[in-house]
Amino acid sequence: MSSDDDMPLARTNGHLxxxxxxxxxDGSMDIDSDSNMRPAPLSIRNGPIYDDDDTPLVNGNGKRKSRSSVGKVNYHESDGEAGRSTKRHKKAVVDDSDSDVPIKSRARLPPAADETAVAEDSDDDIPLNKKLVDKRKSIDKAAEKEAKSLRASELKAKKPTPKKVIKDESDDDAPLSGAKSRKRSVNGTNGKAKSSSAKQADSDSDTPMRKKGKAATPRAKVKTEQTSSGKKPPAKKAKKEPSEDPADGEDDDEEEYRWWDQANADDSIKWQSLEHNGVLFPPEYEPLPKNxxxxxxxxxxxxxxxxxxxxxxxxxxLNSAHNVENPVFQKNFFNDFKDVLKRTGGAKDRQGAKVDIKEFSKxxxxxxxxxxxxxxxxxxxxxxxEKAAEKAEKDKLEAPYMYCKWDGRKEKVGNFRVxxxxxxxxxxxxxxxxxxxxRVMPEQITINIGKDAQVPRPPEGHKWKAVQHDNKATWLAMWQENxxxxxxxxxxxxxxxxxxxxxxxxxxxxRELKKHIAKIRKDYERDLKADSMADRQRATAVYLIDRFALRAGNEKDAENEAETVGCCSLKFEHVTLRExxxxxxDFLGKDxxxxxxxxxVDRQVFKNLRVFKKSPKKEGDDIFDRLTTSQLNKHxxxxxxxxxxxxFRTxxxxxxxxxxxNEIKEEERTMAEKIKLYNDCNREVAILCNHKRTVGASHEAQMGKLADRIKALKYQVWRNKQMMLDLDSKLKKKKGAAFFELDPDLDEAWILEHQNFLVEEQRxxxxxxxxxxxxxxxxxGEKIMPDKELKERLKDADELAKKYKKENKSKKVEAEGKAPTVEKIEANVKKIEERIRTIELQAADRDGNKEVALGTSKINYIDPRLTVVFANKFNVPIEKFFSKTLREKFHWAIKSVGEDDEWQF
Structure with missing residues (x-):
């Protein structure tokens, strides 16, 4: 690959x-640093860097100045300390995406339609210390092996075909993108999915959308049947089950639109007709009572x-201490509040005298x-x-906005509320x-709707900012927040x-990246030793993005945006090297x-980072100063x-x-065991992809409740076994005394407490x-029961308390139930023990997830078809993995895979 040296430099400030x-x-960087190169330890707020390690830390210079710039950053600590106002944070996040369009150009102009064609899901995550290194290496080797195999098949497919060719009329004009491209279906139900590499301008691209229309890679032509008017033929449709949504009305008989069964045609035109009812505004402000x-x-x-x-x-x-006790929160609120006071005539006392509000603390x-x-x-x-009536009123108010008509199909609108x-x-x-x-006013809102559709009416006395008919955009309404x-x-x-x-x-x-990953890794491993600084920086950045799931990062407008960081925008103080x-x-990432x-990291990567941090670079200087996100993505x-x-993340x-x-073997397992196996795999992916969450304040309490549930069930097991002895005392000799012993987790004090709990629960x-x-x-309209009836009923709880007292004294439990037998009670014991195993699995699963965010990877990064295949293969209801919302979101994956359990990513 050629160098990108001729491209404009990313940043020209600081040392280059x-x-x-x-x-x-290059050779001097191979020498291990000595103790004289060790800088002062990092502040504990920047992470657990310990001073008792003799291994030197290297930040590029022999000596290091104090971390003044880092000291200005107030990281949110787990002990709940309120934030502090900092100079570093005199910026604001304008866009969380990885777009490379300069912030200054985007902050003032509404985006073009093609820039907003598809909104992306949130993929918020925080890094976790790297684990499972050996497993990752074996998976990487498998990926490279598969990539080589796919590339070999592709090359074989490009060889001249024999003279006798059986013509495939379905797609004879379509260029092959892989060895079996002609046979692949979009949904991959036959085990191989059609490549989407022909479509460059999609929702995940980091290339500026405005530039795509002029310089996009030509799309692969896909031949599809068309009518004489040039329109696409009707889509394949399948009958859908009756809808439970009362808002469906006459559309209950509407057939399902199976878009995933269609050819991947050019989709720059998003719709031909669009009808909707606009947006739902929040209610007007209700003034406070005079008192x-x-x-x-x-x-x-x-x-x-x-x-x-x-x-x-x-x-x-006021009950949200995390916010209202934060000095930055207080300062920003008070400044805006004073502006509103100034604009509206200020504050006055009961006599009408002006009150000058100057101090927040008062x-x-x-x-x-x-x-x-x-x-x-x-x-x-x-x-x-009352709740039901209020909900009915709310549903009635929202009903007109919940659905739109998109090319004649009824589609649900996501966020129609302002x-x-x-x-x-x-x-x-x-x-x-x-x-x-x-408050957002109608005069700020632009409506996007079909030319022939009726434009929704704005609230009385207002008008829309604009009405447009852009069928290349997928948004229905747009406004700019302040x-x-x-x-x-x-x-x-x-x-x-x-x-x-x-x-x-x-x-x-x-999936298409599978074919190219071996070549990409081979190239960046070679360029890690390149003579060109730009090539070496680019190779190191790709290595970090591929191996450690770092975000690419993008340019920042210092005046308008918070100093959040990605790989390409790492600064000197964000990276510390330890031999x-x-x-x-250590930096502030997304959000x-x-x-x-x-x-x-590989030793060569470590050496490169030392080169990139070499003197005279200092704090505030960029590490990858000859690389930008746009240059990286172009490469x-x-x-x-x-x-x-x-x-790479996906x-x-x-x-x-x-x-x-694929490593999970098919064998007899309970439902809980199958679910835990899936979650264990999901957890490993989350760790490898650096998805972390803070341990919730309620985690320990939840784990305690699960432990109590397990103890309660163990107590039930013991009581049932004692009932078996009550029916047949010879069982003690037959099954052994150990079978009837009390579980060591249960002591007398806990049993008494639990019995009191059961009695109160009964009451x-x-x-x-x-x-x-x-x-x-x-x-x-009948006469209600008197209180004496309640007292009579409460005698059952009193009887339960007496029974427990008798059992504690005699150490015997009388058999309960109608016509109790040893066989019935023993069967009950087995059921309870199965429940114990299920809850123990749930507890282990929950504890394993306390610091790992499974949802981030499952929703945004793991192909949902893999989850469907697992559910099919191991006969687990998909509801165990996908909530109702996710089942709706991934309806295409569930339907396209069907009952197939062999589909592969």
């Missing part, structure tokens, strides 16, 4: 690496209704909080009928947390055709969430049309999951049943 790497400089006031320095003040609403935003969330929101808290409690206390005003919270230590999100200047879109739901097609393209592109080959990453990871597209850095996750699932059940029966009598 030399264009070439001399042999003497509820904001208090300043002990004085209740009167505010303009707009300022009162803003004060209510803060007052209503504001008292307690009355406002108490008011909203009271409203919340009253809502919770509503009767069942966000209500409030205070921005943000993720991680966001610099704009606490700022006021203004916090980060980002554009918000009303899109179709996750289960829609458009979103499904985007998902399928993403995973098919990752012989450990690299410590201003801290990325901390210690990884072991990757030489291997495969549409290949970008982010495709490929590595799906290929790894496929290999792990509660009786009480609730009594109240429910009386409510039914009252609703039917």
């Amino acid at each position: 690496s030399a264009e070439k790497i001399s042999k003497s400089e 509820v006031k904001l208090v300043y320095n002990g004085t209740p003040v009167n505010l303009h209704i707009e300022a009162e609403e803003v004060a209510g935003f803060f007052g209503a969330m 504001l008292d929101f307690q009355q406002i909080f108490d008011y909203y808290q009271g409203k919340s409690e009253s809502r919770k206390a509503r009767s069942k009928d 966000e209500p005003p409030g205070l921005f919270r943000g993720r991680g230590e966001h610099p704009k947390t606490g700022k006021v999100k203004l 916090i980060n200047g980002a554009y918000k879109y009303v899109m179709l739901g996750a289960q829609s055709t458009v979103k499904g097609q985007a998902d399928l393209k993403k995973f098919e592109k990752a 012989p080959n450990t690299v410590i990453f 201003s969430i801290r990325f901390y990871d210690e990884v072991t 990757l597209s030489n291997y495969m049309p549409g290949l970008t850095a982010k495709v 490929y590595n996750a799906s290929f790894t999951m496929c290999r792990l699932l 509660t059940k009786i009480q609730k049943k009594f109240e429910k029966d009386n409510q039914k009598l009252q609703e039917s």
